[in-house]
Amino acid sequence: MDLMQKLEILADAAKYDVACTSSGVQRSAQRGQLGSARAAGCCHSFTPDGRCISLLKVLMTNVCIYDCAYCANRRSNERERCTFTPRELADLTMEFYRRNYIEGLFLSSGVLRTPDYTTELMIRTLEILRFQYRFNGYIHAKTVPGTAPELIDRLASLADRLSVNLELPSQESLALLAPQKSRQDILSPMKRIAECSQASKEERALARRRTTVYAGHTNTACLKRRGYAPAGQSTQLIVGATPESDLHILNLTAALYRNVSLKRVFFSAYLPVNRDKRLPDTDAVQLDREHRLYQADWLLRFYRFDVTELIDDAHPFLETDIDPKANWALNHLDLFPVEVNTAPYETLLRVPGIGVRGAKLIVGARRTAMLRADDLRKLGIAYKRARYFLTCNGVWGGAGCTFSRESLHAKLASPIDGGAHGRRADRPIPGQLSLFGNDDEASASQTVGYTTGRSPRLGANGEAPASQAELGGKPAGQLRASPPLPSLPRSA
Amino acid sequence: MHASESNPRTRSTGQFRLDGASAEPPATGSVTGNPLALDNVAYLHDGTLEGLFSAVFEAYVRHEQPTDIAPERRFRPRLGQSELRIATNTDHAKRVRRGIIAKGGNATFRAVVRAAVSDDPSCGIVVFRFIRQLMSPSVTKRDAARLRSRLADPIVADLHRLEHLTLSEEENMRQFVRFVHWDNGIWFARCNPAQSVVPLVMGYFVDRFNDQPFIIYDENHRLAGVWDTTRTRFVRDVDVVEQDAAPDDALYQEAWKRFYDATSIDARYHPELRDHFIPVRLWRNLTEFKPRRTEFDYDGALHRASDGLPQSDRGKSADAALHDSENRPDLRYSEKRAYDALCSAEDRTDDALRYSEKRADDARLYSECSTPVPSHTGMKLSSAAGPSCQK
Ligand code: SF4
Numbered sequence: 001m002d003l004m005q006k007l008e009i010l011a012d013a014a015k016y017d018v019a020c021t022s023s024g025v026q027r028s029a030q031r032g033q034l035g036s037a038r039a040a041g042c043c044h045s046f047t048p049d050g051r052c053i054s055l056l057k058v059l060m061t062n063v064c065i066y067d068c069a070y071c072a073n074r075r076s077n078e079r080e081r082c083t084f085t086p087r088e089l090a091d092l093t094m095e096f097y098r099r100n101y102i103e104g105l106f107l108s109s110g111v112l113r114t115p116d117y118t119t120e121l122m123i124r125t126l127e128i129l130r131f132q133y134r135f136n137g138y139i140h141a142k143t144v145p146g147t148a149p150e151l152i153d154r155l156a157s158l159a160d161r162l163s164v165n166l167e168l169p170s171q172e173s174l175a176l177l178a179p180q181k182s183r184q185d186i187l188s189p190m191k192r193i194a195e196c197s198q199a200s201k202e203e204r205a206l207a208r209r210r211t212t213v214y215a216g217h218t219n220t221a222c223l224k225r226r227g228y229a230p231a232g233q234s235t236q237l238i239v240g241a242t243p244e245s246d247l248h249i250l251n252l253t254a255a256l257y258r259n260v261s262l263k264r265v266f267f268s269a270y271l272p273v274n275r276d277k278r279l280p281d282t283d284a285v286q287l288d289r290e291h292r293l294y295q296a297d298w299l300l301r302f303y304r305f306d307v308t309e310l311i312d313d314a315h316p317f318l319e320t321d322i323d324p325k326a327n328w329a330l331n332h333l334d335l336f337p338v339e340v341n342t343a344p345y346e347t348l349l350r351v352p353g354i355g356v357r358g359a360k361l362i363v364g365a366r367r368t369a370m371l372r373a374d375d376l377r378k379l380g381i382a383y384k385r386a387r388y389f390l391t392c393n394g395v396w397g398g399a400g401c402t403f404s405r406e407s408l409h410a411k412l413a414s415p416i417d418g419g420a421h422g423r424r425a426d427r428p429i430p431g432q433l434s435l436f437g438n439d440d441e442a443s444a445s446q447t448v449g450y451t452t453g454r455s456p457r458l459g460a461n462g463e464a465p466a467s468q469a470e471l472g473g474k475p476a477g478q479l480r481a482s483p484p485l486p487s488l489p490r491s492a
Numbered sequence: 493m494h495a496s497e498s499n500p501r502t503r504s505t506g507q508f509r510l511d512g513a514s515a516e517p518p519a520t521g522s523v524t525g526n527p528l529a530l531d532n533v534a535y536l537h538d539g540t541l542e543g544l545f546s547a548v549f550e551a552y553v554r555h556e557q558p559t560d561i562a563p564e565r566r567f568r569p570r571l572g573q574s575e576l577r578i579a580t581n582t583d584h585a586k587r588v589r590r591g592i593i594a595k596g597g598n599a600t601f602r603a604v605v606r607a608a609v610s611d612d613p614s615c616g617i618v619v620f621r622f623i624r625q626l627m628s629p630s631v632t633k634r635d636a637a638r639l640r641s642r643l644a645d646p647i648v649a650d651l652h653r654l655e656h657l658t659l660s661e662e663e664n665m666r667q668f669v670r671f672v673h674w675d676n677g678i679w680f681a682r683c684n685p686a687q688s689v690v691p692l693v694m695g696y697f698v699d700r701f702n703d704q705p706f707i708i709y710d711e712n713h714r715l716a717g718v719w720d721t722t723r724t725r726f727v728r729d730v731d732v733v734e735q736d737a738a739p740d741d742a743l744y745q746e747a748w749k750r751f752y753d754a755t756s757i758d759a760r761y762h763p764e765l766r767d768h769f770i771p772v773r774l775w776r777n778l779t780e781f782k783p784r785r786t787e788f789d790y791d792g793a794l795h796r797a798s799d800g801l802p803q804s805d806r807g808k809s810a811d812a813a814l815h816d817s818e819n820r821p822d823l824r825y826s827e828k829r830a831y832d833a834l835c836s837a838e839d840r841t842d843d844a845l846r847y848s849e850k851r852a853d854d855a856r857l858y859s860e861c862s863t864p865v866p867s868h869t870g871m872k873l874s875s876a877a878g879p880s881c882q883k
Contacts, residue, residue: 003747004743004746004750007747007750007751007754008751008753008754011750011751011754011755012754012755014755015754015755015756015757028699029699029700029702032702032703033703034700034702034703035700036699036700042666042667043667043769044667044668045667045668045752045770045778045780046769046770047752047757047766048756048761048762048763049756049757049758049760049761049762049765049766050760050762050764050765050768050769051757051760052769053752053755056751057755092744092747095740095744095747096747096748096751098673098679098704099670099671099672099673099679099744099745099748099779100669100671100697100701101670101748101779269760271757271759271760285759285760287760361641361643364638364643365641365642365643365644366644367638367641367642368635368638368642368644368645369642369644369645370644371644372644375643378643378649
C-alpha cells in the first residue's frame, strides 16, 4: 500500500475527532529550527463542512483490538487496515508544514497490540520530528486509555497538548458502548496530566524568576527541557449517542474545567457509522444541539457564567430556538435595560449581542464621549440584538417593541443556519432517542428543531476566538460549585 | 539600501526603518499663514508608505488641507480639484514617523501603518486626518496614547476600520499562503491579498521557516518578499517566472488534496460556512482547490522523493542558488530585474504574465477551482454541487 492510500485511510479514520486546535502555547521560532506556535492558533484551511483544518489529523493506525460500539475502526468492522511507519508520518508532517498547509501534527490512534505498544509508536514519531528534524511546531497527541504512566510522561514531554477522550458522559454509557474501557482508565491519565503539567509550569515559573538558587546552582536547566504538555489537555464528548441531558453534560464540563483544569471540552454530535442495537436507530445528527452546547461552553469559559444560570433541573436541555445567552437575559429581564455609558464591564458582557471584544471597545470608547446608538453600530457589536437590552444616554434602543419576554423572544429567536446542503438541511426527527425508554425526560424534550444562530464561528470547531481566552479571564477558576455533580474525582 | 537616495521607490513599506538623528516632530501649528494655500487640492504620491508620509509632511509645510491624498497611478481628480505631485523624501517621512511615535507611541504608529497600506481609496486622507488629530495641541500626550480607543470619533473610527481590514488580511495570509518547492531549492508562494500586507507578515514567515529560502509574491501589488536564510528583502514591480517544481512537490500537493477530501464529513456538509471562512477571492492560490489529478504515478514520485536529499539537507542547494545570484551586484538593487534566478523581466513567459497582468475575473476562477469531488458516499463535496453556493 502506498503512502497516499495510507494517508487517505488514516485521515478518513481520524476525522470524527473534532478537536483540531493549535492554540494554547506561544513559542517563538529558533534559528535553525523549523516552526513556531501561536497562542491563538491558526486555521490553515476549512473542510467543505466548515470545520477548520489546523493540524495534520491522522491516526497512527486504524487497527484496533477494542470494540467500541460508536467507532468506525472497531474490531468487528470490516475495513481496510494500515499503519504509518514513524518515519513516513514524520516526513509527511515536515513536508506539509514547510508548505504552510498545517500548523503541526494531531496524532491519534487505534490500539495496535497493546496500548503501550501503540503509544511507543507515537513516541517514536514525535522523537523523529522533535530531535532529528528539529521540528518546533505544534503537536497534539492523544493518549490511548490504559497506557503506562511513564509513557504518558514521555509523550507529554514531546507534545504540546495531550488529550484523553472521555467520549461518553457517564459510567453507564461507557459500560454499555465501550465495554473494554473503564472510567478509571480515562480519568487517571487526565488527573496525572493535570498534576504534572501544573507542577512543570510552576517549576518553570520559579526558574524564570531566578530567585531560587539551591546550593550554588541555578535551576534554569528546566527551562531548556520541554515543558510537560505546555498547552494543557482537552477532551471530547459524544453528544446524542446516549440519553444524557445537556444539564448533565454541562455540569460534567464545568467539573472537568475545575478539577482537571482542561483547556477545552469538545462536543461531537453523534454520527451513525455502525449498525448496532445498543445505538440510537436514527440517521439524524444533532448538530444544532452540539452548536448550543458550544455556545454554553463559551459562556462558561469567557463570559463568567455559571452552569446553574444556563440550565436547571426543570429544563435539562438547552433551548434550540434561542441561544443560551439570550435565554438567560430573557429570564432576567428585571436586570435590563442597562445604560451603555455607565454599566460595568461585567454587566455589558451579559448583554446578548455584545461579546468580549465589543464590551472592551465600549469601555474604551465611552471614556471620552457619550455613546449613541450609531456609535454602537460602528463598534461592530450586534446592535440588532443588543438594542433591546440597552439604553444609550437614557434612550431605550428597542422602541417599537414591548419590553416583555414574549415579544423579545420573537425578536431574538433565529434558526441556526445549517446551510442549504446535505443532511444539515434536513430536519432531524423529533423524539429520536426513543431507544432509551426509561429516560422519559430525554426523549420528551429531545425535539431538536431545525434551528439557529449567532455567528457560526461559535459553533464551528476551532478555537478561532482563542485570543479571548486571555481577555476573558480564567474560566475554570470562575466557576462556582453547582449541586448535581457527576462523580468525578477531585484533584488536590 | 544605499540606492534609496537616488531612487526612493526601491524602498518598500516593509523596509521603513529609522535610526535616531535629529529629533523634532512635524510642525503642529494651525493652517493659517500661507497666502498661497490651495483649498481644493489633491496630493499625489508614489504609492509607498514613505510617499504618503512625505505628503503629510508637505501639508504641514504648506499649511494646506488637501482634500485627497492618493497614489498617483490610481487617482481620478474630482471636479475643480488641482493636483500636486509630492516627491518622496525619506527624511521627511522619517520625521513624520518620529512625530507619531513621540506623541502616540509605537502601537499608534503600527495602527497608522496598517491603515496606510490599505488599498482603500480614502486611506491617504484618513491617515492624514488622524495624524492631524493626534498631533494637534488640544490632544495631550496622555490622551494621545489612548486616542485610538475613542471610536465614537469619526476620524478615529475610519482609521480603526482600515486597520482592521489590514489586520484580517494579515491573518488570511498567515493562514492561506501556500509554498511550492522549486527544483532549485527555493520555496515559492504566490498570493493575492487585498491589502499590501506582505511586508507586514514577512517577519512571521521568516521566523517560522528560517531554514528555508523562500519568496512570497503578491501578484496584486507586484511585490515580492524574499528571504535567503540570512536577510529579508523586498522587490517591487516584478513579475515572477515560475521555475520547475522539485520532483516530489507534486506528490505532496496531491497528498494534501487527498487529505483535504478525506477529512470532510459528508453528514455535516455545509459549504456556505466554509466559504465564509475562506474568502473566495483567495481560492485561486490555494492548493486544495486546484483540480485533482486523475492518474498519478505515485510509485515513481515516491521513488524519486526518497532518492532525494535527506530532509535536513534540503536547504543546502537552495542556499547555494541564492548566493550565486547575490554575488552579481548589478542585479542586486535594480528595480525591474530582481534575482534573475527567480524573477526575470526579460524571459517572462505568457504564463507568468497571465496572473499579474490579465487577471481573470474571480467568478470564472471560482468555477474552475472547484472541481467536483465525489466523496466516499457519492455526495458531491465541491461548491459547484449546487447553485446556491455561488452566493
Ligand atoms: S479504542 Fe478507539 S479506535 Fe478502538 S474501537 Fe474504541 S474508539 Fe475506536
